Amino acid sequence: MTIRVTVWGENVHEQKNRAVAEIYPATMHGTIAAALNQAGGISAGTVTLQDAEHGLTPAKLAATDVLIWWGHAAHGEVKDEIAERPFKRLMGAPCNLSWREAGERERLWVTSRQHPIARGLPDHFEIEHEEMYGEPFGVPEPLETVFVSWFQGGEVFRSGLTWRRGAGNIFYFRPGHETYPTYHQPVVQQVIANAVRWAHNPEARLTDPNAAPNRPVGQTLEPVVERGPRLHHDGEAGLR
Amino acid sequence: MTIRVTVWGENVHEQKNRAVAEIYPATMHGTIAAALNQAGGISAGTVTLQDAEHGLTPAKLAATDVLIWWGHAAHGEVKDEIAERPFKRLMGAPCNLSWREAGERERLWVTSRQHPIARGLPDHFEIEHEEMYGEPFGVPEPLETVFVSWFQGGEVFRSGLTWRRGAGNIFYFRPGHETYPTYHQPVVQQVIANAVRWAHNPEARLTDPNAAPNRPVGQTLEPVVERGPRLHHDGEAGLR
Amino acid sequence: MTIRVTVWGENVHEQKNRAVAEIYPATMHGTIAAALNQAGGISAGTVTLQDAEHGLTPAKLAATDVLIWWGHAAHGEVKDEIAERPFKRLMGAPCNLSWREAGERERLWVTSRQHPIARGLPDHFEIEHEEMYGEPFGVPEPLETVFVSWFQGGEVFRSGLTWRRGAGNIFYFRPGHETYPTYHQPVVQQVIANAVRWAHNPEARLTDPNAAPNRPVGQTLEPVVERGPRLHHDGEAGLR
Amino acid sequence: MTIRVTVWGENVHEQKNRAVAEIYPATMHGTIAAALNQAGGISAGTVTLQDAEHGLTPAKLAATDVLIWWGHAAHGEVKDEIAERPFKRLMGAPCNLSWREAGERERLWVTSRQHPIARGLPDHFEIEHEEMYGEPFGVPEPLETVFVSWFQGGEVFRSGLTWRRGAGNIFYFRPGHETYPTYHQPVVQQVIANAVRWAHNPEARLTDPNAAPNRPVGQTLEPVVERGPRLHHDGEAGLR
Structure with a gap:
């Protein structure tokens, strides 16, 4: 089974900053997607902030198994109705x-x-060259801590962390400052390909991840005789 | 040290539904606050959806150590700029x-x-009388599972769960449907008082929970010689 | 890649208790292994308490990717030097x-x-017929809660839980009392096959899971000048 | 309520190694206990490997709320029937x-x-002077990661971790090599006092932490009619 990956990139610094453009002539998201397409069993494409609906149309999301999100400078330009700073x-x-x-x-x-x-x-x-991120990192306790970083200047950082939300697996990976050639480094490409395979959930997608079904009295698994006052009618949609 | 609790209530059903008003003549939030004020070491007050800013003014929040949130029917009426469905x-x-x-x-x-x-x-x-909530419950894996419920109709539910977010401790407690006298039951009042004491963090409040300070090169803990291109100037505010 | 499973069974009740022998003429471990061998991608065999070294020879363990342990009556007969109540x-x-x-x-x-x-x-x-296990279940907080059981008599139990120890994934599954035909039930066989696939770690086995290597001063990743008194010589084996 | 702490020390290096004896003339466990006795609300004493039953008699344990364990060189000399390498x-x-x-x-x-x-x-x-411990640290995923260490030589380590086992809270703290004056440092003493207060569980001790009570058919919370074959008689002790 091929895993379908969409790499979302801000695509801001690649266009505006000469240093970034020289390091990533194919853009960062393009570099990541190209590496994934070489990894085996993965089919990766890209979308950007500048695309209509930031590239995250319902059709694109329906055809995406794993989403990679590269955000830095333009978090604030992502429209809330599309994707409100998804990691936070x-x-x-x-x-x-x-x-x-x-x-x-x-x-x-x-x-x-x-x-x-x-x-x-x-x-x-x-x-060899990276931006420093230092603890404390204001995230919830993770399911697993996979990487911890040492920095030359004396800081540490939990650089690889996992969580689950609903049926989805989340991996946070710290490295990748745009002015350094991090995404060209094979070991970094290996981490990203590994993470894609780990995050991929082959189960059928939930039709309605927010479904809150009523289980009416007449259809209980064990006998229940209704008692007391009530607010809702049978089969009514739940409060959300 | 007295723990200052604010009980937030929708205060909708107590006003509109006769059955609820009869069970909770002092309202649900009022009943909860009264029980907490009897528990020892806790000073509890109430605010409601109908108050200005839903009662959650900066001054009130500054004077609140633990917030109890009772929401059900009117989640959608809480203004996003005040509190956007805080549990979700x-x-x-x-x-x-x-x-x-x-x-x-x-x-x-x-x-x-x-x-x-x-x-x-x-x-x-x-x-003896409650609404049924059934699994799967669409929450992240908790830090701790404190209670699991059995229901007469054949379902189960993880009814007491803990998480931490930032410096704050979160406890979810399932029971408390408005048409039943749950909050009058002493054992339920005991759970809520216990949870308040557990959630209370006596540490000084963070001045800026979102602070993302720059640690400039001249002030590193270990010697660092700056190398390579950069996007930011020293001391500049971080991207959020 | 075929996953190699060893199903360990006490094999006590199957031999001594007529009711158990009638339900499981092929033994419980034999029934589980047979179901796994039908599941696809799994090659399962069995060993028992009565085998030499309880069947858990170094050669057998070296050829085992996932171990299934069925223990109940004879925990105390397992020799500590072989496997000291492995789950506890x-x-x-x-x-x-x-x-x-x-x-x-x-x-x-x-x-x-x-x-x-x-x-x-x-x-x-x-x-339909099972032994009841009731909470509180004296285990550490799990990584994930996958199943919670409802019992007719009014109890609940966290029946499917995961943990990791070292490089190994652990799944606890509650059902399977020997006097009921639980392991003949297809949905139970499905859970066990799923769990085998989930637990399987395709990475190369650790040569020495207890290795505690010394990193001597002359070979540090960053420059270190030795200072102060010391207890150990370079390259010495660590204290365990 | 005063928290009763017992500090267990190997007391080997303090007696045999001149450098250690000079740094800790009052021994390490004695230094830790003295600091705790200054912290407020804590009453700390010491026992050592050389004491009868290593000092861990039933009476001593019954009078201990929080146990601090300092082990390094002599893990192997602790008798299994007293305390089998308790952290592992x-x-x-x-x-x-x-x-x-x-x-x-x-x-x-x-x-x-x-x-x-x-x-x-x-x-x-x-x-300023410490032994290096480096990742990967072969422990289960913790409930919380409280400290991560940076080392001059380029390594990192999760130096403060929490777990719960049964009703007990566990805190692992890395620093404290015997040839350096770590336990004289006020900030380290503060961590240990904080950890004692955090670990202390004021609830009544469990009478039998291993109790596995039978809930016989005649006394179920919900009606149960016994069905099918069985192995045990009512009220019989469970298999352990």
């Missing part, structure tokens, strides 16, 4: 952190032995 | 479930031995 | 519960939508 | 890691904002 929205938390842009060394350590997202990786790997 | 917002998930209003028996079982929220409780207790 | 050992907790043997109805509800272990299942299923 | 036993996992003894700088970052164990701490603090 899924976390229900500020997701804040400290940061520094100095091209310093980052070293990621695997913290969950033999995790599918760490498949084929050594126990640590380095990115 | 904190969960980042649909929070959906199945339901039935038949006044059936619910029995809650303690699933976490000696948890502070189960303090002084037997290993199970019954609510 | 992995949990680090009492794993105790309340129980009743009355052939009552159990109904399992899926609590994690579209989880791989619930693949192809309805949102609930019934086992 | 509670984790059910290897708890292995990489290490280096070079007196290098460790910097601990708070990763859970306003957590009770981080009470009164800055967002990071340094220990």
Whole structure:
């Protein structure tokens, strides 16, 4: 089964910043998608902020198994009715952190032995030039901590974290500042391909993820005799 | 230290529905607050949907240590700029479930031995008339499962769950359908008082929960020589 | 890739109890293995308490990807040097519960939508005759709660739970009392096959899961000048 | 309510190693207990490996609310019938890691904002000379990650982690190599006092943490008619 991936990119810095454009002549989202298309079993395409509906039409989402979201400068330009800062929205938390842009060394350590997202990786790997993100990282406790980063300037960061929301698996991956060639690094491409395979849920999609069905008295699994006052009629739609 | 509690109530059914008004002549939020004020070490007040800014003014929130939210029929009437369905917002998930209003028996079982929220409780207790909520409950995996409910009609539900978001502790408690006298039951009042004490974080409040401070190169904890291109100037506010 | 499963059975009641022998003429472990061998992509065999080293020789374990453990009456007869009550050992907790043997109805509800272990299942299923296990269940908080059971006598139980230990995935499944034909029920066989596929970790096995390597000063990733007193010599084996 | 703490120490290096004896003339466990006795609301005593039953008599444990365990060189000398490497036993996992003894700088970052164990701490603090422990750390996923360490040599480590087992709260704290004056550092003493207060469970102790009571048919909460064959008689002790 081929996993269908959509890579969403802001596509702002690639167009406006010469340094970024030189590092990523094919854009960051394009570079990520190209690497995924080489990984095997994955078919990846791209959409951007500038596309109609930011590229996230119902038809596109229906044909997407795993969505990769690259956001940085233009979070505020994403229309709420399309996708309201999806990571913060899924976390229900500020997701804040400290940061520094100095091209310093980052070293990621695997913290969950033999995790599918760490498949084929050594126990640590380095990115020679990266932006620093520092703890505390304002996210909910994760299901799993897969990577923790060491930074040259003295900070640490939980750089690979997993959560589940509904039937969906979420992986947060820290690296990828636009002024450094991070997405050209094979080990980073490997992490992203691993994460796509891990996140993919082959089960049939839920028809209505918000369904809140009434189970009326006449159809209970065990006998129930209705008692007391009530607010709703049988089969009525639930309050949401 | 007295814990300052604000009980938020929709205050809709108490005003419009005769059955509810008869069970809760002092309203549901008023009943909950009165019980908390008897519990010791807690000072509880109430606000409602109908108050200006739904009662959730900055001054009120600044004077609130623990917020209790009772929502059911009027989720949609809460203005987004005040509080956008706070539980769903904190969960980042649909929070959906199945339901039935038949006044059936619910029995809650303690699933976490000696948890502070189960303090002084037997290993199970019954609510003779309740609405049924059934699994699957569309919430993220909790930190802890404190109660699981058995329903007469054959369903189960994870009725007491905890999460943390930022510096805040969250407890979800299922029972409390407005047409039944649940909040008059001493064991339910005990759970709510226990949960208030558990949720209370005595630490100083974060001045800015969204702060994302820059750590400039000249002030690093370990020596860093800046390298490579950059997007930001020193001390600049981070992208959010 | 075929997943190699070893089903470990006590094989006590099948030999000594006529009722059990009539329900499971091929033994319980044999019934489970036969169902797995029909499931596709799985090659299952069996070993028992009565085998030399309880069947768990180093060679057998080396050829086992997923181990299924059925224990009940003879936990105490398993030699500690072979396998010391493996579930309790992995949990680090009492794993105790309340129980009743009355052939009552159990109904399992899926609590994690579209989880791989619930693949192809309805949102609930019934086992008409089962032993009751009741909460509180003395296990650590799980990574995921996949099933919660309703019992006719009024109890509930978290019947499907996951954990990880090292590189291994653990699934606990409650049903399967030996005097009832639970393992002949197709939906139960489906859960077990799903769980085998979920638990299987295709990564290369760790050579030494207890390795605690020294990283001597001369080989650090970043420059370190040794300072202060020390207890160990370079390259010395760590304390365990 | 005064929290009764017992600090267990190996008391080996303090007696045999001159460097350790000079740093800790009052022993490490004695230093920790003395600091706790200054913290307020805590009454701390010490026991050692060399005491009869390693000091962990039933009477001592009955009078202990929180146990602090300092183990390093002599894990193997603790008799299994007294306490079988309690941390590994509670984790059910290897708890292995990489290490280096070079007196290098460790910097601990708070990763859970306003957590009770981080009470009164800055967002990071340094220990100028410490042993390095490196990831991957072979423990189960924690309930909460409270501290992550940065090491001068390039490694990271999850240095403050919480779990629950039964009714007990567990906190793992990494620092404290015996050849460095870590336990004299006020911020470390603060962490330990915070952790004691956090771990303390004021609920009545469970009489029998392993109790597995039978709930016989005649005393069910809901009507049950016994059906099918059975193995046990009413009221019989459960299989463990």
